[in-house]
Amino acid sequence: MxxxxxxxxxxxxxxxxxxxxxxxxxxxxxxxxxxxxxxxxxxxxxxxxxxxxxxxxxxxxxxxxxxxxxxxxxxxxxAAFGGEIKTSLQELQSMSDIIRSHGFEPQMQYHRASVRTASEEEIDRLHLAPGAEVFATERAVLADGEMVAFSYDTIQTSLLGDDFDPDAVSGSLFDLLRINGVIPTTAIAELHAVVDPTIGWGERAPDGLYLLLDQIHYTDSGVGTLASKTYFAEGRFQFSVRRVR
CATH class of the missing domain: 1.10.10.10 (Winged helix-like DNA-binding domain superfamily/Winged helix DNA-binding domain)
Incomplete structure (x- = not known):
């Protein structure tokens, strides 16, 4: 159209x-x-x-x-905006797209990225065979250079092609899936408020409050593609839910 x-x-x-x-x-x-x-x-x-x-x-x-x-x-x-980033829980978007849509420049700082054998929890979450490999990352998510979240993610490597190079990954994991022909269309998510000094790395408040978005992304055919635990720094992201009667 x-x-x-x-x-x-x-x-x-x-x-x-x-x-x-x-x-x-x-x-x-x-x-x-x-x-x-x-x-x-x-x-x-x-x-x-x-x-x-x-x-x-x-x-x-x-x-x-x-x-x-x-x-x-x-x-x-x-609407007049402050510095916070707002998004709806109903809409499935990459964090980069959400940040960019608010006029900020997104950046992903990869703390760790490697291919390894899936843990028992990851096997259960993504319905993998025992011994399957995953691409596991730990990332800091930034908007205009300011940290807004820490994210711990796993993707089953069978979706990423035989010539996949984990050292070459630098941006959005949604983009990584997309260039390999994998489009997540649905996510099942849970929300939790968390205070944990072991979350993240670098300079951060030891008693900082995070909103954990714990989710698994699926394709139209029901294939589990990406399991992520993203800890949003309190006050940096605002989530909304439309409630109807």
């Missing part, structure tokens, strides 16, 4: 998610500033050639992420 801005939304992904991505790009590019009113549902529907229900779904995602505020009878307005 083409738009008047020369963009194309591909049918392989839900249209409201693609539309939300496009609107986030326009917000990041400064097309609308804090306090500005976005075009109406009818205007966006015409511009992108999609239904108003698709527009409504995209705008709801932006509001869930704290990017916009809807004032009934007045329209949808760009």
């Amino acid at each position: 083409s738009t008047s801005r020369g963009r194309e939304l591909k049918p392989v992904r839900n249209l409201h998610l693609q539309l939300a991505d496009s609107l986030r790009d326009r917000l990041r590019d400064g097309e609308w500033r804090a306090g500005d009113r976005l075009p109406t549902e009818a205007q966006l529907s015409t511009e992108y050639g999609v239904s108003r229900s698709t527009v409504r779904g995209a705008l709801q995602l932006l509001e869930n992420q704290g990017r916009t505020r809807t004032r009934h009878g007045l329209g949808t307005f760009v």
